[in-house]
Amino acid sequence: MLPNDVKNIFRNYIREKGLRNTRQREEILDAFFSAEKHITVEKLFASIKAKNPGIGYATVHRNLTLLCECGLADEMKIGRQKTRYEPKFGQKHHDHLICLKCGRFIEVNDNKIEKLQDKLAELNDFIPVRHKLEIYGICKDCK
Amino acid sequence: MLPNDVKNIFRNYIREKGLRNTRQREEILDAFFSAEKHITVEKLFASIKAKNPGIGYATVHRNLTLLCECGLADEMKIGRQKTRYEPKFGQKHHDHLICLKCGRFIEVNDNKIEKLQDKLAELNDFIPVRHKLEIYGICKDCK
DNA sequence: TTATTATTGATAACAAATATCAATATCAAG
DNA sequence: CTTGATATTGATATTTGTTATCAATAATAA
Numbered sequence: 222m223l224p225n226d227v228k229n230i231f232r233n234y235i236r237e238k239g240l241r242n243t244r245q246r247e248e249i250l251d252a253f254f255s256a257e258k259h260i261t262v263e264k265l266f267a268s269i270k271a272k273n274p275g276i277g278y279a280t281v282h283r284n285l286t287l288l289c290e291c292g293l294a295d296e297m298k299i300g301r302q303k304t305r306y307e308p309k310f311g312q313k314h315h316d317h318l319i320c321l322k323c324g325r326f327i328e329v330n331d332n333k334i335e336k337l338q339d340k341l342a343e344l345n346d347f348i349p350v351r352h353k354l355e356i357y358g359i360c361k362d363c364k
Numbered sequence: 365m366l367p368n369d370v371k372n373i374f375r376n377y378i379r380e381k382g383l384r385n386t387r388q389r390e391e392i393l394d395a396f397f398s399a400e401k402h403i404t405v406e407k408l409f410a411s412i413k414a415k416n417p418g419i420g421y422a423t424v425h426r427n428l429t430l431l432c433e434c435g436l437a438d439e440m441k442i443g444r445q446k447t448r449y450e451p452k453f454g455q456k457h458h459d460h461l462i463c464l465k466c467g468r469f470i471e472v473n474d475n476k477i478e479k480l481q482d483k484l485a486e487l488n489d490f491i492p493v494r495h496k497l498e499i500y501g502i503c504k505d506c507k
Numbered sequence: 508t509t510a511t512t513a514t515t516g517a518t519a520a521c522a523a524a525t526a527t528c529a530a531t532a533t534c535a536a537g
Numbered sequence: 538c539t540t541g542a543t544a545t546t547g548a549t550a551t552t553t554g555t556t557a558t559c560a561a562t563a564a565t566a567a
Contacts, residue, residue: 361489
């Protein structure tokens with residue numbers, strides 16, 4: 222079961238934007254937060270369709286976009302793979318170690334690196350807004 | 365004019381692989397290293413076509429891939445934009461500050477960050493191979 | 508010079524993301 | 538609770554960027 226706060230953020234966003242809540246939206250929200258992290262539209266669609274064969278691909282896609290807009294998801298494109306979506310709620314920003322063999326994502330965080338990044342930006346007269354750090358390599362299980 | 369070393373790397377790679385050199389390949393190599401950095405296939409194609417209307421899109425695309433293979437180019441995908449190619453020769457690895465307003469790329473490097481990344485990987489029993497750091501924000505001209 | 512075969516250029520095929528649209532569902536207002 | 542306006546859905550078409558196909562051509566070694 223997912224935290225009520227998540228549902229509230231979602232419902233409030235919908236209300237504020239003058240959108241409407243639907244059975245499908247709730248379903249997609251639930252499924253997305255229970256599913257594996259870094260999921261593709263295709264996989265999420267399949268998992269929802271298993272319980273509700275009526276669901277449409279476009280609906281899942283559209284609502285993942287909506288989740289990104291309201292800050293509950295992050296879109297990530299890795300190389301030539303299809304777009305993945307990562308649920309986001311409360312948790313701190315993190316970077317990724319990505320295994321070149323098995324494709325596994327490991328979430329990591331290093332405050333020193335973050336600070337140095339800000340310094341690096343400042344040095345270039347650049348106002349940092351967000352960043353993305355991906356380290357590609359071989360994970361411990363694939364060594 | 366581009367350094368002879370670049371041409372030699374290219375020609376040697378072609379020879380070693382049992383490929384053949386062509387007028388188009390030389391043209392694309394020249395154009396790529398004279399063009400703006402982080403160029404798309406489309407733009408490079410257009411700029412070559414201006415001088416040589418006979419050139420084909422597929423040829424440009426194929427040979428950018430070839431340049432990546434021989435280490436003279438890097439492919440980069442930013443968000444939902446089309447793939448960009450960055451000429452690479454001699455220069456050290458670098459990261460990018462990317463302006464959210466004008467789209468400008470600023471190349472930066474920080475040795476401390478690189479070292480901390482290696483440490484971070486090691487901490488997770490992960491062998492780093494390469495990485496990508498992109499800081500998105502507002503550049504000094506767009507403030 | 509010739510034979511072999513890699514390359515080219517035009518275009519088809521492909522895959523993922525996005526747009527279209529008639530049918531349906533939501534929800535505010537009465 | 539009903540109703541009307543209109544947002545959403547689901548199926549599918551379209552678009553977009555990338556990659557594959559293939560006959561004609563061109564590069565290289567013998």
